[in-house]
Amino acid sequence: SQTIHQWPATLVQPVGSPLSLECTVEGTSNPNLYWYRQAAGRGLQLLFYSVGIGQISSEVPQNLSASRPQDRQFILSSKKLLLSDSGFYLCAWSSRQGLSAGELFFGEGSRLTVL
Amino acid sequence: AQSVTQLDSHVSVSEGTPVLLRCNYSSSYSPSLFWYVQHPNKGLQLLLKYTSAATLVKGINGFEAEFKKSETSFHLTKPSAHMSDAAEYFCVVSEKSGGYNKLIFGAGTRLAVHP
Numbered sequence: 001s002q003t004i005h006q007w008p009a010t011l012v013q014p015v016g017s018p019l020s021l022e023c024t025v026e027g028t029s030n031p032n033l034y035w036y037r038q039a040a041g042r043g044l045q046l047l048f049y050s051v052g053i054g055q056i057s058s059e060v061p062q063n064l065s066a067s068r069p070q071d072r073q074f075i076l077s078s079k080k081l082l083l084s085d086s087g088f089y090l091c092a093w094s095s096r097q098g099l100s101a102g103e104l105f106f107g108e109g110s111r112l113t114v115l
Numbered sequence: 116a117q118s119v120t121q122l123d124s125h126v127s128v129s130e131g132t133p134v135l136l137r138c139n140y141s142s143s144y145s146p147s148l149f150w151y152v153q154h155p156n157k158g159l160q161l162l163l164k165y166t167s168a169a170t171l172v173k174g175i176n177g178f179e180a181e182f183k184k185s186e187t188s189f190h191l192t193k194p195s196a197h198m199s200d201a202a203e204y205f206c207v208v209s210e211k212s213g214g215y216n217k218l219i220f221g222a223g224t225r226l227a228v229h230p
Contacts, residue, residue: 043220043221044159046217092158106158107158108157108158
């Protein structure tokens with residue numbers, strides 16, 4: 001069966017510090033990968049998606065970047081955090097075909113607080 | 116472009132009474148529609164999905180949703196609420212964009228269940 005792991009679960013960082021959130025998927029190959037952000041009391045905003053190694057698309061301009069160094073690894077980074085980067089970050093994957101195509105499978109999330 | 120509107124940001128029901136969470140969508144073609152549930156500080160879990168088969172879709176935990184093309188609606192219902200149903204619910208429409216399925220999330224409906 002497929003699983004998705006996301007870490008760290010919680011993170012408190014000062015303004016201007018770097019960020020690295022990591023996500024890995026097991027039990028599937030060649031998945032589409034996604035990073036979403038959920039601000040307090042708001043819906044989900046798609047930040048990045050990837051259809052393959054080294055292929056990253058950004059949905060919104062921002063202070064963050066993403067990388068996919070391996071097929072099942074997706075990393076969200078920042079060189080200098082802003083207060084507005086605080087939120088709940090969710091990694092997700094989807095299959096490209098079959099009955100579950102289009103369905104997203106989410107990690108447990110990483111709560112980032114920037115002080 | 117597709118969009119999703121969840122008509123209520125908060126819904127409050129008593130345990131044992133019916134639940135109705137409303138969702139309207141706009142789409143230029145036959146959409147795939149999903150309902151996801153998110154418990155506090157957790158990732159999202161798929162409740163059910165519609166992919167052009169039966170218009171009445173049954174999901175997990177006793178939830179179901181009916182696709183009504185004439186009304187462009189996909190409301191989520193449950194005959195009898197349980198305390199454990201308290202969570203945030205997201206209605207989602209899927210559209211193909213490039214090489215992947217782009218999911219458009221509604222703003223969410225927070226369901227409170229009172230004893």
